[in-house]
Amino acid sequence: MNMIVCVKQVIDPEAPPASFKVDPSSNTVALPSGISPVISPFDENAVEAALRIKDAQGGKITAISLGINLLRDVVRKPLSMGADELILLDDEAFAGGDSWSTAYALAMAIKKIGEYDLIFCGRQAADWDAGQVGSGIAEILGLPSVTLAKKIDITDGKARVERVTTDGYEVIEVPLPALITVSNELGEPRYATIRGIMAAKKKEPVIWKPADIGSEPSQLGAAGRRTKLLKLFQPVREGKCEIIEEDSPEEAAVSLALKLREAKIL
């Protein structure tokens, strides 16, 4: 199985909300000091999905990441988990894109890679939460796509995907090659082992620039956007929390119940 996984470096979504600051003049978010960026969590689920298939039937996993200021320690994570190769689309030209220009660049890179049976993406990135790039890549490459995968089995050149729905799941069969987006219901991604981390450090990522993937500059990054960001802001939280304090947690509990009853909430 020849597999490709798209991974994105993002501000750590687990960072405390208090550390999150928008700069309204530039519509950007400052990297919280002292908190390292990470691979977007759903992308880790995507890497895990590929690794499970590699465990079951062997294969090769190529991770690919698009961005700028990509920290090698961060983007190496898929390698540490067990992926075989890492390709970075690391260039100013790729920056400031939206789903459209990002999907286009990744699709061009995948075309250059050439051979693949499966492409995995996280269902949405932890920064912009758009959830479109996977489907966009599939559309550009003319591939069938299945989103929100929580389980994937491969037999006879077809993938059997359990797909999350509002009140359960459905099982979709899709012929390969196909693109699958992965959700957290797949389960916890494996930890990188010490051995994996050491091996990853020895692997040099391949760096591709716009010319390498034969892309039109007008379709890349900020230039290739089809959406315009008008404003980025943090909604002001109004209201105060009334903390119920008593001598013991049990007394506080009773006091809370009475308070809610009084306020006709109970």
Place this chain on the structure above:
Amino acid sequence: MAEYKGVMIYGEVTEGKLAAIATELLGCGRKLADDLGQELCAVLAGSDISSLAQEAIAFGADKVYVVDDPLLKDYQTDSYVLTLEKVVKQVMPQILILGQTSIGGDLAPRLAFRLETAASMGCVELAIDPDSKLMRQTRPVYGGNAQAIFTGETYPQIATVRAKAMSPLKRDTSRQGEIITIEAGLDPSAIRTKVLKKVTEEVEGVKLEDAEAVVCGGRGIGGADGFKQLEELAKLLNGAVGATRPPCDNGWVPDGWQVGLTGKIVTPDLYIAVAVSGSSQHMSGCSGSKNIIAINKDPEANIFKEAHFGIVGDWKKVIPAFTEKVKELLAG
């Protein structure tokens, strides 16, 4: 782009009925159409769904386009993208809005790329800019830590809307409208996937999305056992139990219990968050709740910035005492 006109909503059908989200989209679409001075239409796609067209009119549509075909019985990306592509190219709406559901979230991006236009996903607010007349699309980003307003100049302008972000109009069966049939004209070989099975996870008691009271457990519950106590409390309140992502990812509770940005969106009168830190991703799913109660032993937990009432304490001591008192008060 004078040729694109009107607002179109995708009328999702669930269990043979017009889905709640579809009625919410019609409420939202009505306002957008009125602001533009244009028509509101709905597109219904499926098998044996023609009878629902009148329902869409009752909820505000001026026109309903119906694509009724056995090949559309189950949602599949290929068949629905082809169908919507055909309808959009025929009707040429300026705006197309869908629900942010497992269908809309799959259909909208692929359709947008197919039509070479752009989509904004999971919007909480849509409005017409008075100057440009373009649609302003407001959506949570960074896991709910921020909100962004987007716009675009390609047509149709596509957006998906989060559940419960919009309100339906009052159902009015006296409303008149036009029903237009469009043939799907699908080539079966163009549908590359197959739906092998559909599984509905049975929910005991009240459904999470409909519950007037929700008791939600976080990572601090520590295991499946702890959730039994929350279930007892929820039952007393005639409500449902929810969870943040870690309990679901750890397998303590079913995935369907997840409340959050990528889980269920709930807006109960009473939301009790037990051992929940209050991450933005989680708050995105419950911030619409009328009264939020927080119980957490960490006084710095973000949940205390979001809640209306709170106790800083160990839930293992608070919940049993709270449940007892609630039992007493409700009985008396």
